[in-house]
Amino acid sequence: MDALILSCGTGGGHDSAAKAIMEAMIRQGHNAEMLNPYTLKSDQLADDINKTYIATARYTPRTFGTVYKLGDVYRQLPFRSPVYFVNRAMNEVLQAYFSEHHFDIAIMTHLFPAEILTNMKRHGIAVPKTVFVATDYVCIPFTEETECDAYVIPTADLADDFIGRGIPPEKIYPLGIPTHSRFATSETRDAVRKRLGFDPDKKYILITGGSMGGGKIEKAITKLRSYFAERADIKLIVVCGSNQALYDRLSEKPDPNMTVIGYTEEMASFLKASDLFITKPGGLSSTEAAVCGVPILHTAPIPGCESRNAAYFSENGMSVYGEINDEMLQTMEEILTDQSRRLSMIDCQKKRINPSAANDICDLAQRLTAES
Numbered sequence: 001m002d003a004l005i006l007s008c009g010t011g012g013g014h015d016s017a018a019k020a021i022m023e024a025m026i027r028q029g030h031n032a033e034m035l036n037p038y039t040l041k042s043d044q045l046a047d048d049i050n051k052t053y054i055a056t057a058r059y060t061p062r063t064f065g066t067v068y069k070l071g072d073v074y075r076q077l078p079f080r081s082p083v084y085f086v087n088r089a090m091n092e093v094l095q096a097y098f099s100e101h102h103f104d105i106a107i108m109t110h111l112f113p114a115e116i117l118t119n120m121k122r123h124g125i126a127v128p129k130t131v132f133v134a135t136d137y138v139c140i141p142f143t144e145e146t147e148c149d150a151y152v153i154p155t156a157d158l159a160d161d162f163i164g165r166g167i168p169p170e171k172i173y174p175l176g177i178p179t180h181s182r183f184a185t186s187e188t189r190d191a192v193r194k195r196l197g198f199d200p201d202k203k204y205i206l207i208t209g210g211s212m213g214g215g216k217i218e219k220a221i222t223k224l225r226s227y228f229a230e231r232a233d234i235k236l237i238v239v240c241g242s243n244q245a246l247y248d249r250l251s252e253k254p255d256p257n258m259t260v261i262g263y264t265e266e267m268a269s270f271l272k273a274s275d276l277f278i279t280k281p282g283g284l285s286s287t288e289a290a291v292c293g294v295p296i297l298h299t300a301p302i303p304g305c306e307s308r309n310a311a312y313f314s315e316n317g318m319s320v321y322g323e324i325n326d327e328m329l330q331t332m333e334e335i336l337t338d339q340s341r342r343l344s345m346i347d348c349q350k351k352r353i354n355p356s357a358a359n360d361i362c363d364l365a366q367r368l369t370a371e372s
Contacts, residue, residue, distance in 0.1 A: 001025075001030040001031070001104050001105065001365065001366055001369055002030070002031045002032075002102055002103045002104050002105075003021075003022075003025050003030060003031065003032045003033070003103065003104065003105050003106075003107060003365060004032075004033055004035060004101075004103040004105070004106045004107070004128070005018045005021055005022050005025075005032060005033065005034045005035070005106075005107045005108075005109070006018070006034075006035055006036075006037055006106060006107070006108045006109070006110065006113035006116075006117075007034065007035075007036060007108070007109045007110050007113070008036055008037075008038070008110045008112055008113070009036060010110070012241070012242075012282075012284070012285075013135050013282050013283055013284030013285065014109045014110040014135055014284075015109075016179075016180070016284050016288075017109040017133060017135050017177060017178045017179075017284055018034050018107075018109045019034065019180065020178040020179050020180045020181075020357075020358040021107055021109070021133070021178050021358050021361055021362070022034050023180055023181060023358065024178070024181070024358035024359050024361070024362045025362050025365075027181070028359070028362050030362065030366075033101075033103075037090060037093075037094055037112075037113050037116055038090070038112075040090075040093045040094065040096075040097055041089075041090065041093050081141070081142045081145060083111070083112070083115055083142050087112055087115040087116045087119055088119045090116045090119075091116070091119050091120050091123060091125060094116055094117075094120065095120060095125050098126070098127065098128075103128045104128055104129065104365075104369040104372075105128050105129045105130070105131065105365045105368060105369050106127065106128045106129070106130050106131070107130075107131045107133060107361065107365060108130065108131065108132050108133065108148070109133045109135055109178075110135075111132075111140060111142060111143060111146070114130070114132045114143075114146040114148060115142070115145075115146060117130050117146075117148075118145070118146045118147045118148070121147055122147070129149045129150075129365075129368045129369055129372055130147075130148040130149050130150075131148060131149065131150045131151075131152060131361070131364065131365060131368070132146060132148040132150070132151050132152070133152040133177075133178065133361065134151065134152065134153050134154060134162075134177070134283075135177055135283045135284055136154075136283035136305040136306075136308065136309055137154050137155070137158060137283055137305075137308055137309045137312040137313070138158070138161060138305050138308035138309070138312075139153075139158070139161045139162045139164075139165045139167070140305050143162070143165065143167065144165040144166035144167060148171070149171065149368055150171050150172075150173055150364060150368060151167050151171050151172050151173065152173050152174075152175045152176075152357075152361055152364070153172055153173070153174050153175075154174070154176055154177050154283070154287070155174055155176065155352055155353075156174040157312075157316075157352070158174070158312075159172055159174060173364055175354060175357050175360040175361055175364065176287070176353065176354030176356075176357030176360070177283055177284060177287040177357055178357040178358035178361055179284070179287055179288050179291050179355065179357065179358065180268070180288075180358070181358070182268040183268045183271070183288050183291040183292055183355070184291050184355040184356070185268070187272065189272055189273060192269050192272040192273045193273045195269070196266075196269060196270070196273050198235075198273055199235070201233065202232075202233055202234065202235045203233055203234050203235070203275045203276075203336050204235050204237060204273060204274045204275050204276075205224070205228075205234065205235070205236050205237070205274065205275065205276045205277075205278060205332075205336075206237045206239070206270050206271065206274040206276070206277045206278070206294075207220065207221060207224070207236060207237065207238045207239070207277075207278045207279070208238070208239040208240075208241065208267075208277075208278075208279045208280075208285065209240075209241065209243065209246075209279070209280055209300075217238075217240075217243075217246065217280070217300070218246060218249070218250075219300070219324075220278060220299055220300065220324050221236070221238060221250070221258075223324050223329075224236060224278075224324065225255060225257070225258060227329050228257065229257070231257070232257075234257065234336075235257055235258070235259070236255075236257060236258040236259070237258075237259045237261065237270060237274070238250060238258060238259070238260050238261065239261045239262075239264060239267065239270065240260065240261065240262050240263075241262070241263055242263055244262065247260060247261075247262045267288065268288070268292060271288065271289050271292040271294050272292045272293075272294070274294055275294075275295070275335075275336055275342075276294070276295050276296075276297060276332060276335055276336060277289045277294045277295065277296050277297070278296075278297045278299060278324075279296065279297075279298065279299075280298070280299065280300050280301055280302060280306060281298040281301045281306045281307075281309040281310035281313065281319075281321070282306060282309065283305070283306075283309050286298070286309055286313055286319070287353060290313075290318055290349035290350075290352075290353040291349075291353060291355045293346045293349060293350070294346070295319075295335050295342050295345045295346065296313065296318065296319035296320070296345070297319065297320050297321075297324075297328070297331075297332060297335075298310040298313060298314065298319045298320070298321040298322075299321070299322065299323060299324055299328075300323075316348055316352055317344065317345060317348035318345060318348045318349045318352065318353075319345070320335070
C-alpha cells in the first residue's frame with residue numbers, strides 16, 4: 001500500500017500524529033510519505049501559515065479563541081466556510097503531484113488538507129481514498145464540510161458530537177489519536193528513571209506548553225518555583241519546545257531544583273519517568289501522556305479545542321483541570337503523595353485511550369484500499 005500522509009505544522013500535534021502513522025505504516029511494510037501540501041506551492045507559504053498560527057496561539061491566545069468561536073458560529077450558516085474557498089487555490093498544485101506520484105490512500109491529520117481534497121473531489125479531480133484523523137477531543141469547526149471516506153475520532157464517547165455536526169455515522173471509526181510507538185514501550189518507570197539519571201528519592205514534575213511552549217507556561221513555572229523553593233525532594237523539569245525566548249529567559253537564572261530543556265526527542269522518556277505532568281491541554285500531548293500512564297494537570301488552555309480537551313480528560317478522571325492557585329497546589333501535593341489517587345487517574349486513562357491507534361489506522365487504511 002502506498003500512503004500519503006498530509007499535515008501542517010500549525011502546532012506540533014498534527015505533525016506528531018502524522019509521523020506516528022507514517023512510522024506504523026513503514027513498520028508494517030507499507031510505503032508512506034509525509035507532506036505539508038503548501039510546500040508544493042512554496043516553502044515560504046507553508047512557513048508563513050505555520051508561523052502565523054504559532055504566533056497567534058503563543059502570544060495572543062484570546063485572539064485565537066475568538067477566531068475559534070467565530071468558526072463555531074459560522075459553521076451554523078448554510079454555506080461553506082472561507083477556509084474551504086481559500087484552499088481551492090491548492091487544487092491544481094496537488095492534482096499535478098498526484099499525476100506524478102501514485103498513492104492508494106491519503107491520510108490527513110489536519111483540516112486544511114482535508115478541505116483541499118474535498119475541493120478536488122467536488123471539481124471532478126481524481127483523488128485516492130481519504131481518511132481524516134481528528135487530533136482533538138471535539139469535532140472542530142468545518143470538519144463537517146469535508147468529504148472523506150473515513151473519519152478517525154479519539155473515542156467512541158465523541159461519536160455523537162461528530163454525527164451531530166453532520167459526519168455520516170458509517171464513516172466514523174473511534175480508533176484514537178495516533179502516537180509514536182516509543183510512548184507505548186514496555187520499559188518500566190524505574191528503568192527509565194535510572195537511564196535518565198533521576199534521583200530515586202525525588203519527585204519529578206514535568207512542565208510543558210506543548211511543542212511551541214505556549215499556554216502561559218512561564219506564569220505557571222513562576223508559581224511552582226516559589227511554592228516548591230524549599231522542597232529538596234521536588235524537581236521541576238521544564239521543556240520549552242520551540243520557544244527559544246522562553247528557554248533563554250529561564251536559563252538566565254539557574255535553579256538547582258529546576259532543569260530547563262529546549263526541543264527534545266525524549267518526551268516519552270520524560271513522561272514515563274515523571275510523577276506529574278503539567279501542560280496546556282493539546283490533544284496529542286495529552287494522549288501521549290495518557291499512553292505513558294502519568295497523572296496530568298491541565299492548565300491555561302488556548303481557548304477553543306484545548307478547552308474541550310481539558311474538559312473531556314478531567315470529566316473522565318484522566319486529569320485535573322484548573323488554574324495553578326492555592327487549591328490546585330494542594331491537589332498537586334495529594335497526587336504526588338497519594339498512590340491510590342495516582343493509580344486511579346492512570347486507570348481512567350487506560351480505559352479510554354488506545355495506545356495502538358497508529359497501527360489501527362494502518363489496518364483501516366488497508367481495508368479501505370482493498371475495498372477500492
